[in-house]
Amino acid sequence: MTALLExxxxxxxxxxxxxxxxxxxxxxxxxxxxxxxxxxxxTILHDVSLALFAGRxxxxxxxxxxxxxxxxxxxxxxxxDGAATSGAIRxxxxxxxxxxxxxxxxxRGNDVAMIFQxxxxxxxPVHTIGAQVAExxxxxxxxxxxxxxxxxxxxxxVGLSRIPLDRYPHELxxxxxxxxxxxxxxxxRPRLLIADEPTTALxxxxxxxxxxxxxxxxxxxxxxxxxxxxxxxxxxGIADRVAVMNNGRIVEADTTEALxxxxxxxxxxxxxxxxxxxxxxxxxxxxDPVLAARDVVRTYGAHRxxxxxxxxxxxxxxxxxxxxxxxxxxxxxxxxxxLEPVQGGAIELMGRPGGTAMTxxxxxxxxxxxxxxxxxxxxxxxxxxxVAEPFHLTGRPRDADARLAATLERVGxxxxxxxxxxxxxxxxxxxxxxxxxxxVTEPEVLVLDEAVSALDxxxxxxxxxxxxxxxxxxxxxxxxxxxDLSVVRAIADRVIVxxxxxxxxxxxxxxxxxxxxxxxxxxxxxxxxxxxxxxxKETS
Amino acid sequence: xxxxxxxxxxxxxxxxxxxxxxxVWLPYDTASVNIAERTLGPSMAHPLxxxxxxxxxxxxxxxxxxxxxxxxxxxxxxxxxxGVPLGLLAAARRGAWVDEVVMRGNDLIFAFxxxxxxxxxxxxxxxxxxxAILAIGIFNxxxxxxxxxxxxxxxxxxxxxxxxxxxxxxxxRISVEHILPNIANLLIVQATIQFSLGILAExxxxxxxxxxxxxxxxxxxMLADAQTMIYTEPQLAILPGLAIVGTVLGLNLLGDGLxxxxxxxxxxxxx
Numbered sequence: 014m015t016a017l018l019e020x021x022x023x024x025x026x027x028x029x030x031x032x033x034x035x036x037x038x039x040x041x042x043x044x045x046x047x048x049x050x051x052x053x054x055x056t057i058l059h060d061v062s063l064a065l066f067a068g069r070x071x072x073x074x075x076x077x078x079x080x081x082x083x084x085x086x087x088x089x090x091x092x093x094d095g096a097a098t099s100g101a102i103r104x105x106x107x108x109x110x111x112x113x114x115x116x117x118x119x120x121r122g123n124d125v126a127m128i129f130q131x132x133x134x135x136x137x138p139v140h141t142i143g144a145q146v147a148e149x150x151x152x153x154x155x156x157x158x159x160x161x162x163x164x165x166x167x168x169x170x171v172g173l174s175r176i177p178l179d180r181y182p183h184e185l186x187x188x189x190x191x192x193x194x195x196x197x198x199x200x201x202r203p204r205l206l207i208a209d210e211p212t213t214a215l216x217x218x219x220x221x222x223x224x225x226x227x228x229x230x231x232x233x234x235x236x237x238x239x240x241x242x243x244x245x246x247x248x249x250g251i252a253d254r255v256a257v258m259n260n261g262r263i264v265e266a267d268t269t270e271a272l273x274x275x276x277x278x279x280x281x282x283x284x285x286x287x288x289x290x291x292x293x294x295x296x297x298x299x300x301d302p303v304l305a306a307r308d309v310v311r312t313y314g315a316h317r318x319x320x321x322x323x324x325x326x327x328x329x330x331x332x333x334x335x336x337x338x339x340x341x342x343x344x345x346x347x348x349x350x351x352l353e354p355v356q357g358g359a360i361e362l363m364g365r366p367g368g369t370a371m372t373x374x375x376x377x378x379x380x381x382x383x384x385x386x387x388x389x390x391x392x393x394x395x396x397x398x399x400v401a402e403p404f405h406l407t408g409r410p411r412d413a414d415a416r417l418a419a420t421l422e423r424v425g426x427x428x429x430x431x432x433x434x435x436x437x438x439x440x441x442x443x444x445x446x447x448x449x450x451x452x453v454t455e456p457e458v459l460v461l462d463e464a465v466s467a468l469d470x471x472x473x474x475x476x477x478x479x480x481x482x483x484x485x486x487x488x489x490x491x492x493x494x495x496x497d498l499s500v501v502r503a504i505a506d507r508v509i510v511x512x513x514x515x516x517x518x519x520x521x522x523x524x525x526x527x528x529x530x531x532x533x534x535x536x537x538x539x540x541x542x543x544x545x546x547x548x549x550k551e552t553s
Numbered sequence: 554x555x556x557x558x559x560x561x562x563x564x565x566x567x568x569x570x571x572x573x574x575x576x577v578w579l580p581y582d583t584a585s586v587n588i589a590e591r592t593l594g595p596s597m598a599h600p601l602x603x604x605x606x607x608x609x610x611x612x613x614x615x616x617x618x619x620x621x622x623x624x625x626x627x628x629x630x631x632x633x634x635x636g637v638p639l640g641l642l643a644a645a646r647r648g649a650w651v652d653e654v655v656m657r658g659n660d661l662i663f664a665f666x667x668x669x670x671x672x673x674x675x676x677x678x679x680x681x682x683x684x685a686i687l688a689i690g691i692f693n694x695x696x697x698x699x700x701x702x703x704x705x706x707x708x709x710x711x712x713x714x715x716x717x718x719x720x721x722x723x724x725x726r727i728s729v730e731h732i733l734p735n736i737a738n739l740l741i742v743q744a745t746i747q748f749s750l751g752i753l754a755e756x757x758x759x760x761x762x763x764x765x766x767x768x769x770x771x772x773x774x775m776l777a778d779a780q781t782m783i784y785t786e787p788q789l790a791i792l793p794g795l796a797i798v799g800t801v802l803g804l805n806l807l808g809d810g811l812x813x814x815x816x817x818x819x820x821x822x823x824x
Contacts, residue, residue: 383712391713393734406721
């Protein structure tokens, strides 16, 4: 683990002399040649041309719905029913588009393999990891003993040498499971590995380890890697070449450093600008505590999920709370919102007992915005009913309708949206609805629980700007909970770093980032994927 | 919509229509005996002939549909009426003693062979349609409780339920406002299936003489009555048999079709 941590930071690749060769399709291991794709008549991909090379990492970057996953599925012959393609995907002088399912069976796993975003569901829970890695080898006629031997070897290669073959997926952590998925994918030494958002579901330190592993596999085994991601920081650290995709088209492709330094397409520029959220200017917030926790303890049986934490949040201030999954930040949030009792310490809201002791009127002063813009609303409710739900705490005011309209306008939507249903809105608009719901009772404190984590970068930048504006206008106090340090830096004045139920560091956001005091904070900052400053200075 | 769904809707609709019309009007009285016209073949006056008491078979089948559907409907009503609130309560209090009591009570009812107990209930309290309804209804309760709880549990982890809790709403109110509408599709499908099982159970109870009592017509007793004449007048057994099979098949196809139609995954794709 520590050995891996040492070399896990973003490693700027690409642009060097070794890659100066103008890559031609003739050298390509696999080349998309003007591939177009329509599913049930809806065009998904337009004239996608992209070459993948042995021993190189190609990053395919785009927002949700850009068509990047469909591009990957086309390369492994797993397009959904109703897909109609034109153009070609060339590999070994063959056109993969023309292949029948029977021919694909000899290619998948053997020549082309794939890993997916969610390591929790990509493994079969009732089989041991050894059996799952060996299965793909057994398909090729390897004997049981031989398959197990190779499975052991592959699992060793992905850094699981201390995990026995007879473990089940649920006995492993998320990062370990993704390693098993990688071992499974590389078991037959494919020449092309497709990784679709392989680290999006993982913590930042785990992400860095998995990216380092993938880079190592490409270098050692001469595989081609097609890395699909929404995160430009990730490709900056690992990719040799980058293609940017928007609305089913590749708008720009180049070697990584060249793309970052000399991109020409306005979409790439927007994406890059939105990826590098500027740090918040240092502000002076006069001390005026609205929410405070003193030595708060939350236990589940013998497990201390929150282990004696204290903080004070002042009016008009943004406090960032950063930690990896399982650190206790969500548990702390539920206690602050008064949804769960605490076993020790005290929570205070505006000088009165907080947490579960809050009265209805006091509860209206603390609101929350959740992460998932899709799960945040009852799909059968209209926006009017959704946004009005917190009036349950205060009683429905006389001017409720006017206030609903005003609140929606405040977050950049209109009164005309009141009678629509959540599914009629995009992810970013939904998050605005969630913010409107949180604001409707005119709270003092807004808890933003990973509120922008599920959004595309450009939408994220807009929502962050909205939050910044709302804070200035309404004097709100924010508790901004997140795992992404660069985003927390954009909105927070102070930041707390949480690990295993305790606060390991606290301070003004600039100080914590430039001069972290704890090893854990340093690890987090080093692991966060970042675009090197030098690459973007020229254009910004 | 699939062909199975259409056929199911047609068959079930036919039975419900027959029952509905039978409530207000029957071609002939089914309570009076007319030996002179016994076991007639099909004619203009009696399209499906008459039975061994000279009663019109169309009227008998319609009156039988009335009984079967009323019994099954009320039994489903009892099952859903008691089972759904219990299931919602158990889900809202997951892991608490209420949940334990409800679910272990369910297990207890499930542990009894339902038809045998239904026979026992009607045997002890006397054979009647009301007792048949109660006997079938009681065994519907755990089915609905399980479906409601199973559907509700994953919803309780969603953010919109969390948001409702932050808005100060209690578990009961959240169950009614958020959980119930979002598991309604599951419950409708289950109700369709329980409805068909109810019709079967009513027919079985009537067959052994523990359901609706004469002169109330019932498909199950028509079968039993026709038993001794199966070689001479086979149509007297075949017609109520077809009515039972057709209605149950229709309801099952309808249930399957509704399941596909209301599947949340398919719905999300359409959105």
